[in-house]
Amino acid sequence: MITSIDGLRRFRSALLILCLFATCDLLCLLFQVSDLVLPRPSQIAAALVTYFPALLPHALQTLSETIIGFVIGVFAGALLGILIGWSKTAYDVTYPIMVGFASVPKIAVVPIFVLWFGSGFVPAVLTAAVICLFPVMVNIAAALATTEPELEDVLRSLGASRLELLRNVGIPRALPYFFASLKVAITLAFVGSVLSETIASNRGIGNAMLVATTSFNIPLVFAAIFLLSFLGICLYEIFAFIERRVCGWSLRNDFAIA
Numbered sequence: 001m002i003t004s005i006d007g008l009r010r011f012r013s014a015l016l017i018l019c020l021f022a023t024c025d026l027l028c029l030l031f032q033v034s035d036l037v038l039p040r041p042s043q044i045a046a047a048l049v050t051y052f053p054a055l056l057p058h059a060l061q062t063l064s065e066t067i068i069g070f071v072i073g074v075f076a077g078a079l080l081g082i083l084i085g086w087s088k089t090a091y092d093v094t095y096p097i098m099v100g101f102a103s104v105p106k107i108a109v110v111p112i113f114v115l116w117f118g119s120g121f122v123p124a125v126l127t128a129a130v131i132c133l134f135p136v137m138v139n140i141a142a143a144l145a146t147t148e149p150e151l152e153d154v155l156r157s158l159g160a161s162r163l164e165l166l167r168n169v170g171i172p173r174a175l176p177y178f179f180a181s182l183k184v185a186i187t188l189a190f191v192g193s194v195l196s197e198t199i200a201s202n203r204g205i206g207n208a209m210l211v212a213t214t215s216f217n218i219p220l221v222f223a224a225i226f227l228l229s230f231l232g233i234c235l236y237e238i239f240a241f242i243e244r245r246v247c248g249w250s251l252r253n254d255f256a257i258a
Helices: 004-030 041-086 088-103 111-116 122-145 149-157 161-198 205-214 218-250
Strands: none
Touching: 004 041, 004 088, 041 122, 041 161, 041 205, 088 205, 111 122, 111 161, 122 218, 149 205, 161 205, 161 218, 205 218
C-alpha cells in the first residue's frame, strides 16, 4: 500500500513537471521568444539528444571531479565538525577561521589552485572540496554542541568516558544533521567543479557551456545545464535513500517511505 502511494506521488510529480515544460514551450512559441534568450524545452531536448555523445565525456569529467572533491570535503568537514563540537578550545580557535574562509567567494580561490596545481582536474576537485566542507562541519558541530547536558551527566555517572560519549551519544545524534549536510554539500560540490571548469579547464560541463556560449549555441548551453541538474538530482536521491535506511527514525512518516 505504501509503495503504491509513493509511486502515485512520484507519477503525479513527474506529470506536473512535464506539464510545466509543455506550458513553457507553448508560451515561447506564442510570444516568439528568441532562441538566444530562452530556447524552448523541445529545442533543449533535441540539443541534448544531438550533442549527448559529445557531452558525455564532459559529464563524466565533471562527475568524477565532483565526487572526489565531495569525498575530500565531507571527510575534512566531518573531522573538523567533531573537533569543534566536542572541544571548546578547538571551537574558539578553529571556528572563526573557518567562518572567515567560508565567507570568501570560492571564485577567488580558483586562481590560487591553478597557480599551485595548474589547470584541469586538481583545481576543480579542490574547489568542490572547499565549497562543500563548511556545511558538513557546521551541521556536525551544531549536533554535538547541542547534546543534552543531562544525558551526558547520566552517562558520566555510569562511568562512560569522553570517547564513549562521543561514540554512543554524539555520533548517533549527529547522523540526521550529517545526512542533511550531505544533501546540501553534493549540490554545492557541483557548483565548485563547474566554476573551476569555466575558469581553468579544457574539459567538463563548465567548459562545454563556455564553448557553447561563445558560439551562441544557447540550446546546447541549456542542454548542458539540464544534464548537470540530472546528475545532481541522482546523487541527491542516492543520499536521501541512504538517509532513510540509516536514520529513518528521525524523519517524518511521509518522508520516510522506503
